[in-house]
Amino acid sequence: MFEKLMNIDRRIIFIFVALVVIIPMLFPFSLPLNVSEPTQKLYDYIDALPAGSTIMISFDYGPSSFPETEPMAAAVMKHCFDKGIKVIGVAVAYIDAVPLADRVMQQVAAEKEAVYGEDYVLLGYRPGEEYVILGMGAEIASVYDSDFSATSITEIPMMQNITNYDQISLLLNLAAGSSVEGWITYGHTKFNLKIAAGVTGVIVSQMYPYLQTGQLVGLLSGFRGAGEYEKLIKAPGDGTKGINTASLVHLLIIGLVVIGNIAFFVQRQREE
């Protein structure tokens, strides 16, 4: 029996994974979620900003990782619009992040009745990650002379009083790759830009050294970070749904590891 268990067909495991993903989506449930310190720090930082401040969100993820990062963008933007904080959207790492950013910005703006050009703007993508970060530190208009839909930056009301990072209260980097390091190296170190990050679960462990040194003012980690932020703004959304689904998948994997090890030890004892 244990030998059979050790050599179980992987398609059976695939069916279990599919079931634990599909069932919570069909029958949503709610689990209590504790807010971690890095998420709380980001929330507190944004919450303390006065109305009329501007934050910049760098959308540095592609379609493969948007389910984890998009709920973070939505939650943070909802918080900003509620507080009267303006949002500038850019992309420095992935060109295909721009349509995703456009989509989530429009959705949140419609919900919060935010006006394009006055409350938020999407500048789009420019190639040359480090050079774009450096260039905006000197003058944003030198890098982005127009927004995503080719409107001149001089015609956008909320950009009239924004020259460079001196007018940006926070840069939130929503990342699925190494762009956070680029923002810290070139944005924070050279221009003292305050930086926070929202990253996918697989790279969150890499961010902790920057959090401890204060180079990151806050951190959202994967679905959990999005769910925690949604809890703080009292607006459960896709992050909360995602973390509840992830709960079951994690339990399944832990269960599989335990069963696999029991079978392994019993088999080894028998062989001895």
Add this chain to the structure above:
Amino acid sequence: MKQKVPLVLCFLFGIVMILTEFSPHAASQATYKEIANWGRVISPFVFVLAVVTLIQTHWNRIQRRTEHWQYSFVVFAGMLAMVAAGVPSGPQHPAFAWLFNNVQVPMDATMFSLLAFFIASAAYRAFRARTFEATLLLVTAVIVMLGNVPVGDLLWPDAASNARQWILDNPNLSARRGIILGVSLGAISQSIRIILGIERSYLGGGD
């Protein structure tokens, strides 16, 4: 000549960028800014190179009839469709947006999602407590996984997320900082080798 010019340029720009990085003088900062602007001008050509390489690779596959060469036509069809929909009217055109939202996004997300299936299968087969180190890794992974999801706090109130946070804040942070320092020192030494022309593999054709 084909090797000497890039080597001289690399040396010159490497030294200038190092000097300007450490000098706050106005002339130095103006030079830094100017070179950074040149960098922004050069960056878009990476896309040209990428498109040319993609076309060359798949054209060669079709010509040589290598395994699954038929799929290279799908690459060309997809590329042409996206260019035809996006270039004339911009990325906000409904046709481009439709293709992006209904073809590219689901396909990319599906490819990444498959990872969950393979990780579950691999964890079942390979995650065995065979040695002390493997057991340590296994126990740590289970704690972090449990602490990462709300069900962990349901089963083990507060302790699961606190234990996960402690692991991330202490052993993980220390190890990660060591890796960052090692990688940075390696990057510095490799950069010096490239600037001085000792390391030339970036020119192609080995040393």
